[in-house]
Amino acid sequence: xxxxLHSLVDLKGKTAVVTGAARGIxxxxxxxxxxxxxxxxxxxxxAEAVAAAxxxxxxxxxxxxxxxxxxxxxxxxxxxxxxxxxQFGGLDILVNNxxxxxxxxxxxxxxxLWDRVMALNLKGAFFHAQAAAKRMLEQRRGGKIINLAxxxxxxxxxxxxHYASSKAGVVAMTKAMALELGPFGIHVNALAPGGIExxxxxxxxxxxxxxxxxxxxVADKQRGKYAARLPLRRxxxxxxxxxxxxxxxxPMSDFVTGSLLVVDGGHxxxxxxx
Ligand SMILES: NC(=O)c1ccc[n+]([C@@H]2O[C@H](COP(=O)([O-])OP(=O)(O)OC[C@H]3O[C@@H](n4cnc5c(N)ncnc54)[C@H](O)[C@@H]3O)[C@@H](O)[C@H]2O)c1
Numbered sequence: 442x443x444x445x446l447h448s449l450v451d452l453k454g455k456t457a458v459v460t461g462a463a464r465g466i467x468x469x470x471x472x473x474x475x476x477x478x479x480x481x482x483x484x485x486x487x488a489e490a491v492a493a494a495x496x497x498x499x500x501x502x503x504x505x506x507x508x509x510x511x512x513x514x515x516x517x518x519x520x521x522x523x524x525x526x527x528q529f530g531g532l533d534i535l536v537n538n539x540x541x542x543x544x545x546x547x548x549x550x551x552x553x554l555w556d557r558v559m560a561l562n563l564k565g566a567f568f569h570a571q572a573a574a575k576r577m578l579e580q581r582r583g584g585k586i587i588n589l590a591x592x593x594x595x596x597x598x599x600x601x602x603h604y605a606s607s608k609a610g611v612v613a614m615t616k617a618m619a620l621e622l623g624p625f626g627i628h629v630n631a632l633a634p635g636g637i638e639x640x641x642x643x644x645x646x647x648x649x650x651x652x653x654x655x656x657x658x659v660a661d662k663q664r665g666k667y668a669a670r671l672p673l674r675r676x677x678x679x680x681x682x683x684x685x686x687x688x689x690x691x692p693m694s695d696f697v698t699g700s701l702l703v704v705d706g707g708h709x710x711x712x713x714x715x
Contacts, residue, residue, distance in 0.1 A: 450691045453478035456529040457690065458521055460512040460569060461539030463490035465639030466589065469679035470536055470686045471495075475503030477687060480529040484510045484521050485539070504529070512539035513561040515568035522572040531580055534690045535573035537566040537588045537611075542641065544600040544649035555603050562607035567614055570629070574622055583626025587689045588615050592635030592705045600649065608633075612701055619699030628698040630689045635705030636668060637677040672707025 462483035485491035488509035495507035577584035594608035619629035668676040
């Protein structure tokens with residue numbers, strides 16, 4: 442007999458860690474996981490904002506804890522996993538969500554900027570996945586690791602060479618880890634969002650366009666134009682990525698590993714000039 446639909450999206454008894462959880466996609470994922478019954482540890486570099494995000498979920502009855510970390514630091518990855526274990530007794534799900542996307546033309550990508558993007562988006566993601574996998578291997582009950590890649594890893598839109606490189610690394614890392622950890626019941630998958638309306642997307646495009654002398658009003662219009670050209674004719678919302686994350690975190694995806702789930706309103710289907 443097949444399990445009930447309810448049990449397939451139930452995360453009761455599971456503990457999840459989400460990085461970059463104070464806002465945007467990470468916040469939406471944390472809220473959905475808590476609603477599905479998981480204990481959720483929200484981590485972010487912004488201490489005040491992550492405490493507020495956790496408080497909002499707690500007010501809805503969720504079991505949450507907040508921790509300030511810098512997700513680019515391997516030591517903070519270890520500290521975060523230890524915190525989840527101390528708070529909730531184990532770790533079942535990791536979402537490597539923290540990431541930055543500072544637009545810059547090729548000629549202006551300094552070594553410092555390259556290193557900052559790689560340190561968070563790729564190196565940090567690996568060491569979080571490693572810290573989580575070590576704990577999951579010890580527990581011997583499997584687990585789910587979800588990495589935030591991007592459509593940018595597959596089809597660049599321009600001015601994000603450093604970011605595209607980091608996210609292509611995330612895709613390769615996801616497959617390599619999935620291959621090795623599959624025999625232990627540890628699933629490793631990636632999400633490739635595109636065109637999601639988040640505070641980070643707004644401020645990154647705004648600051649880049651203002652460097653080019655474009656006013657915030659025109660920048661808003663540009664984003665609107667991009668969304669209107671997508672096959673689904675609109676921008677995506679953080680919760681629409683959270684629903685895909687819930688699929689990858691729950692028994693709904695128990696035969697899925699090493700895959701890249703695209704959530705982009707059809708962006709990858711066409712070419713979009715700036
Ligand atoms: N928004 C999109 O359309 C889109 C598209 C493709 C991929 N993504 C990926 O999704 C993820 C989330 O993006 P978002 O749009 O929600 O971003 P966002 O900027 O809105 O939120 C990111 C969060 O990460 C936190 N953060 C930044 N640096 C950190 C660090 N060093 N340590 C810990 N936390 C840190 C920020 O404080 C913030 O709360 C990123 O990995 C991004 O690359 C987003």
